[in-house]
Amino acid sequence: MSNFVSNKSSHLKTERIILGVDPGTTIMGFGIIKVVGKKMEFIQMNELLLKKYEDPYIKLKLIFERTIELIDTYHPDEIALEAPFFGKNVQSMLKLGRAQGVAMAAGLSRQIPVTEYLPKK
Numbered sequence: 012m013s014n015f016v017s018n019k020s021s022h023l024k025t026e027r028i029i030l031g032v033d034p035g036t037t038i039m040g041f042g043i044i045k046v047v048g049k050k051m052e053f054i055q056m057n058e059l060l061l062k063k064y065e066d067p068y069i070k071l072k073l074i075f076e077r078t079i080e081l082i083d084t085y086h087p088d089e090i091a092l093e094a095p096f097f098g099k100n101v102q103s104m105l106k107l108g109r110a111q112g113v114a115m116a117a118g119l120s121r122q123i124p125v126t127e128y129l130p131k132k
Contacts, residue, residue: 025048027088028045029088030043030081031044032090034107036061036070036071038060038061039061039114041077042057043081055085059073067109078114078117088123089125090114090123090126092111092118092126093111093127093128094128095107095108096130
């Protein structure tokens, strides 16, 4: 995303806010950190519980809306998203891929760069 232009002033370039999202259709975990130079500062960590909703489309809508809410509240410079991993259950992978997609779409709709990381990273 080399063409991405930040609206933040140049003196803040050493400070970044990162929103980390572990999307899932049962629980969406998220955390927000501030990175100043080489130091990290914890801002928030929480989860969105989706077990009580049976409709899969409502779950996706809630993931999207919560991600947008976090972006609008904390104004992250980037989103770190857990990359898909391959499992044996195709239906579970499809559900996870959809959850990842709506979280990614939320960030991209606000022009926030998204980077995917393997679960172990």
